Amino acid sequence: MTPLPSDDDVLAPYDAVLLVSFGGPEAPDEVMPFLRRVTAGRDVPEERLLDVAAHYDHFGGRSPINDQNRALVAALTDEIARRGSDVPVLWGNRNSDPFLADTLRAARAEGLLRLCVVLTSAYSSYSSCRQYRENLAAATEELGVAAADLVIDKVRPYAVHPGFVAVNTEALVEAIADLPENGDASTRLLFVTHSVPEAMDDTSGPGDGEGNLYVDQHLRVGALVAEGLRERTGRDLQHELVFCSRSGSPRTPWLEPDVNDRITELAAEGVTTVVVAPIGFVSDHMEVVNDLDREARATAERLGVRFVRVPTAGTHPVFVETLVDLVEERAAEARGEVVLPAHADSGDLRPSVCDAGCCPNLREALPALCGRD
Structure with missing residues (x-):
């Protein structure tokens, strides 16, 4: 489903698309700092972190996730251009470089003020949705007053798309x-x-x-x-x-x-x-x-x-088209248009703006963007 644009740019009013991912180490000396960031505040024993770190040893201390995201950014950029838009695709991680706050700071400096977020997580739960929204909120808090004129929206969970x-x-x-x-x-x-x-x-x-x-x-x-x-x-x-x-x-x-x-x-x-x-x-x-x-x-x-x-979706052309469709859908919502996806009557459709209390953080109440609470 691709909404008809009401502007010259099919992604209006957005200035950029922001791909948000989990992140991962890209060298052996990054593994333990990465794992400590991921588990901060959870009292995970050092021995357990060392056990997990050993997984990375089999792959030269490098997670494949960042390379996957670089390829996805390139594919999304090409698909957006194919649709006649020059909206750039940015990328920020929760737990490794490029960190979300740095990406938002750079976007702000370039005058990219209205962003549409695509998560590299398709499902609904605290760890696969709300925690990303908490990280977005924390990143804007880190920017302080510089984030005051940023507007950040998110596409809906897309597992059943x-x-x-x-x-x-x-x-x-x-x-x-x-x-x-x-x-x-x-x-x-x-x-x-x-x-x-x-x-x-x-x-x-x-x-x-x-x-x-x-x-x-x-x-x-x-x-x-x-x-x-x-x-x-x-x-x-x-x-x-x-x-x-x-x-x-x-x-x-x-x-x-x-x-x-x-x-x-x-x-x-x-x-x-x-x-x-x-x-x-x-x-x-x-x-x-x-x-x-x-x-x-x-x-x-x-x-x-x-x-x-079986392979994952990766940069399969249909998956890339699906993600851009979701951004177009969210752009139409932002323009105030009525959006009815083809599978809206399936009972599986989730909103782009999360309801209050959706997928709560069971450890502590933290602010989260792109929701009603």
């Missing part, structure tokens, strides 16, 4: 093309996402007491992707949702099952092939290349189970 679903479906179709259909009964499709504390899932979504939107969105995306697979190929793989990258205190309940535990159980049940589709991630960053490509693959190989990993 037909474009995101289509890219994940296409990736799955291509990934299993070489698998014989007569083996489908002994094949399991595992949709994978980042585990979060159960309490975070319980409070994800609007502040109306319903909760569990984080898991519900993943289940919905998985069902849509599996349905797309059936429609395109006639193949009906048994599928389920599993999790990776658990961290934090072992006393805190986190979403399960872990992908490695589930592969172990499936092998005992006679499953001979696992197809791992990381629908919870938009690019191949550390949780994908370490937790899936290295650790889960090793688990499968140890058990004699064939391991097939």
